[in-house]
Amino acid sequence: MEYSVLLILHVFLAIVIIGGILVAFLIVLPYARKTNDPDFAFTFIKAFDRGSHAILTIQLLIGFRLGMLYLPISEWFKFETHLSTTMVLKLLFWVLLFASLIIGKKMGLSSPEKGSLKTAAQYFGLLSIFALALMVLGLNFRLVLF
Numbered sequence: 001m002e003y004s005v006l007l008i009l010h011v012f013l014a015i016v017i018i019g020g021i022l023v024a025f026l027i028v029l030p031y032a033r034k035t036n037d038p039d040f041a042f043t044f045i046k047a048f049d050r051g052s053h054a055i056l057t058i059q060l061l062i063g064f065r066l067g068m069l070y071l072p073i074s075e076w077f078k079f080e081t082h083l084s085t086t087m088v089l090k091l092l093f094w095v096l097l098f099a100s101l102i103i104g105k106k107m108g109l110s111s112p113e114k115g116s117l118k119t120a121a122q123y124f125g126l127l128s129i130f131a132l133a134l135m136v137l138g139l140n141f142r143l144v145l146f
């Protein structure tokens with residue numbers, strides 16, 4: 001029962017995180033550029049930014065517990081199976097995504113004051129790579145792609 005509830009929550013939060021980043025990168029930013037309405041994009045990004053850190057932290061806690069159900073923590077850094085490799089890569093990409101959100105915000109890459117639609121698009125392009133990597137790695141637990 002615990003596993004099912006955690007997996008459902010994990011996939012739901014994954015949809016919110018990956019969805020928010022990809023909608024910004026593939027729909028909102030191109031539309032703001034096309035209509036020359038940067039505020040449209042910056043308002044969306046500001047709203048996404050508000051909840052992103054909290055959701056990512058909850059996602060880490062759920063993912064951590066899911067990982068423990070697959071493999072004892074003592075085995076994670078032994079790289080003896082695809083499970084341990086995938087687990088460590090997941091943690092790495094989570095840190096990259098979380099850190100990018102903090103650094104990007106500090107640098108104002110997606111703010112109207114310091115940034116531009118171009119810097120915001122580059123920034124969300126990078127976030128999209130990390131988010132999609134987390135999705136593929138998540139599926140790798142069962143699909144054993146590598």
Ligand code: HEM
Pocket residue numbers: 007010011013014015017018056059060062063064066067068070090091094097131134135136137138139141142
């Ligand atoms: C933004 C962050 C994350 C996203 C978007 C994400 C996304 C996903 C997705 C899409 C799956 C596949 C679910 C399925 O097979 O139905 C998954 C599974 C999994 N994730 Fe994550 N994940 C994230 C963070 C983490 C973190 C930080 C950890 C570990 C510390 C983690 C551990 C796991 C585990 C163990 C599974 C396998 C669950 C299973 O299929 O049984 N995830 N994740």
